[in-house]
Amino acid sequence: MPRGILGRKVGMTQVYLEDGTAVPVTVIQAGPCNVLQVRTQERDGYEAVQLGFEDKPRRLANRSERGHVAKLDSKRQKSRAGVEAVAKADCEPQRFIREFRGQTDSEVGAQVTVAEFEGVKAVDVTATSKGRGFAGVMKRHNFSGQRATHGVKKVHRHAGGTGCSASPSRVFKGRKMAGHYGNERVTTRNLQVVKVDEENHLLLVRGAVPGPNGGFVSVRETNRLR
């Protein structure tokens, strides 16, 4: 099974290793997560495990969300002829639900904790990056902008030219320009796991993780170990 877990980014700090080197780390409060559903080849056409993180008040959850985690013997669980009752996690509705692809031996209702990441060297962290709104080319594409002086007027943060002239007399597709930046799904790959704190459900990874503090992140064992 691909080891994966959901959590929240807490923030960044710095810790010292035993040999005295300071390591910049991002603290992720990960799990415990409930296994809400197991996707199988026969039923769904692919193998995956669906996890849920953090309880959501029942009044905020809609019926399908509540039904997704309902108990098997609850009154709402209808038993129809010929339809097999699907296993349910029997927990509170979950706020953040994601699937991790790959075969699994875990069952619906099981709990996933950070203990799974014991011994894992590196992880990939996926989250929604901070939204920066409509950003110029310097921020969005790391353009250099133009000079402060020497006759440059009002275009200090602009791009230069956008292409040729009369031929082709159009701008080629894919030209890097100003536009909406951030607030998209970003994966930071191969982050070294510094520490796994089972007791407090914390995961410390070296380096930065996309998204704001308090944002939801999904962490999985990397498949690109360097």
Place this chain on the structure above:
Amino acid sequence: MTHKIMELVEKSSLKDDVPQFDIGDSVDVHTKILEGEKERIQVFSGTVIARSGSGTREMFTVRRIVAGEGVERKFPLHSPRVAKVEVKRSSVVRRAKLYFLRDRVGKAVRLKERRRT
């Protein structure tokens, strides 16, 4: 809530016995240095002119004059490599950052001694 988690994480990296010294103190900073396989202690002595940061990132700046040239070194307070900070002498100072010492030369660098009771 997140603050509590941060404290929890940082606690393991903080020193139990944080070196005690004030701004303006003359100190000897003992740092562990790895030379190949061997570890030895190097001492840097000077005046503490600033403290900055908080938690595991707290640093302090020590200034001294070496061969007529001002030398400043910034140490992480909680680093395991900073083995010991010995206070040699305390001074009367009225501000938290003694950056004005950078502009002074010779006798003017001296600070008035404060006797501890």
